[in-house]
Amino acid sequence: MLRKSIIMMALATAFTMHVSAVQIEVPKWQPPVPGADASIPANAYENYSHINEKAIQEAEEFSVKVQKSVEKPKIAIEKVFKEKTGLAQAVKLGEFSESTVILLHEGKNNIRLSVPNISLRGDTVESKSSDGPLFVVRGFTSILMVGPPHGKEFSKRMHNEGVYTYPGLENASWKILKAKTHVMYTEFTPKSTNTTYGITYLGGGDVNDPYQDKFAEVVMSNYIIPSIEPLSGLDNYSHVKHWDNFSYRIPKKAKLVSEALEDNKYEVRTYEASGIKIRVLRFQIDPNVVDKSLAKKQIFAFLNKYGDLEAPTQYATVWNNGLPGFLVDRYKSNGESYLRHFTKDSEYYYSYRIDYDESKSSYKHKQLRDMVEYVDFDNVESLRKAPQWRISDSHKKKLDADPIFNPWYMEWIKILTQ
Known part of the structure; x- marks a missing residue:
């Protein structure tokens, strides 16, 4: 079973070829961009599969559990899992390897970007500017916000800041907040446009979490920034x-x-x-x-x-x-x-x-x-006026009632939209 899981991971890497590395340049005397890793392919974001060892272990355990529970199937889905013994593990690995893609294409907006995280909920919130709404996506341990420049509260909580250059982007800068929660913000103007965007990414960086095993600055520098492109x-x-x-x-x-x-x-x-x-x-x-x-x-x-x-x-x-x-x-x-x-x-x-x-x-x-x-x-x-939940009603009710999940999320939205 483990060998098959490893084969699946190896096959998934076929999506990403080492054509070039992420090359985020900084002007002289500027601090390096946090998390930037020149060993990562510049098109790594195109590989939306990000299964780690913890995910493989959980998928195998889930498969064993399912096979035990469907020895005497009573409903249709149990019959399917019994007949197709590898299906349960493949489904669970599929869930763990989900990603998120953001497209803005209304008014003067015209960009696409991606992040290797699952999406549980999305919200559209008003920005403090007149340049359109901010779009927020919530994962298990991550928050992604995209839209007009925002995050002025970073000035009060900021750990460091700098500027950088990357193909296709102009006037690019970054700020980072490091505490118990890692948060990174970037602002840029795509070439040949007059539209400036801001992106905030908050990530937990828990290596034992199949949904999120990279810190915010690593995801921002090696996946989000390289994936930004006009539509x-x-x-x-x-x-x-x-x-x-x-x-x-x-x-x-x-x-x-x-x-x-x-x-x-x-x-x-x-x-x-x-x-x-x-x-x-x-x-x-x-x-x-x-x-x-x-x-x-x-x-x-x-x-x-x-x-x-x-x-x-x-x-x-x-x-x-x-x-x-x-x-x-x-x-x-x-x-x-x-x-x-x-x-x-x-x-x-x-x-x-x-x-x-x-x-x-x-x-x-x-x-x-x-x-x-x-x-x-x-x-x-x-x-899009109402929150866009991406989980079933039973899971939604559970997270809605959680004393931490939604209050924590809404507090960060409040901070980031300033």
């Missing part, structure tokens, strides 16, 4: 399609080949291009059924359906202008690959699926992934 390049190879309230992108070379109703439930649009088949579908939300866009539901459904448990697969909660979707990315270079994005508004679930073979297509894996991540809703402002 403007999407217009070069894709365009936006509208479906009532929903907007999505397709490759410019793709053609609509059919529109159909399947199983009297699923409205489906099918597009095709060389080496690519796209299905965009929607169906009505049933309020009596658990949210189908949640990470655990999607990971289980995907692995149960496709069954290739040791193929390198990545999972990410993708926040588009403060609204979450969930992405599954199974990539095989020069082979059959699969992308799936699942999201919702107040009325429908939307699923965007691409089957493709990169060796037969004029589009590369990252181009297709960036395109699939990009979705939007006409009523996005009303949809």
Whole structure:
């Protein structure tokens, strides 16, 4: 079992190639950027799998526990776990290897960034400036805030500060607060724009925590900063399609080949291009059924359906202008690959699926992934007014009632939005 887990980790590293190292430069006499590590590949953020030894151990223990409990299965999910002995471990490892992607693409906002953490909750809060809202994502031991410049309270609590240069960014600076909680802030202006952004990342750095085993400054310097990129390049190879309230992108070379109703439930649009088949579908939300866009539901459904448990697969909660979707990315270079994005508004679930073979297509894996991540809703402002929980109601109620979880989170939001 352990050998299989190690194989899965090794396969996952196929997403990241050592093409170049993270090179955060600083002017003369400036302090080095905390946590920057030149041995880490500059595109390490593209590898969304970050399973550690603790995660492997917990996944194996979970698998053993499940197999014992399903010796006499009574419900459908128990029968599935009994028939597919490796599924429970793969599902748990999938949960541990989740990541978070942030896209801002409304008004003058136009950036994408990523962080190797799970998402439990997202909030849209008002900034003190008139430059738009701040988007906050909460993990188990992490908080990520993205939007206009913020965090003036850092001046009162700051441990150190400095400036740096990185390809694609101008006027870049950092501040760090070191106490029991590590917090780092960066501010920058992407080249060829007049928009300045601020990002705050708070991370626990508990090496025994499968969800968060790196300090804030390490994540900020080696994953977040290198991942910052404009979304403007999407217009070069894709365009936006509208479906009532929903907007999505397709490759410019793709053609609509059919529109159909399947199983009297699923409205489906099918597009095709060389080496690519796209299905965009929607169906009505049933309020009596658990949210189908949640990470655990999607990971289980995907692995149960496709069954290739040791193929390198990545999972990410993708926040588009403060609204979450969930992405599954199974990539095989020069082979059959699969992308799936699942999201919702107040009325429908939307699923965007691409089957493709990169060796037969004029589009590369990252181009297709960036395109699939990009979705939007006409009523996005009303949809994101309430907190966006990414866990089932039972877990939400438990965390809502926790005397530390939410009060701690809201206190940090209050501090960071100053």
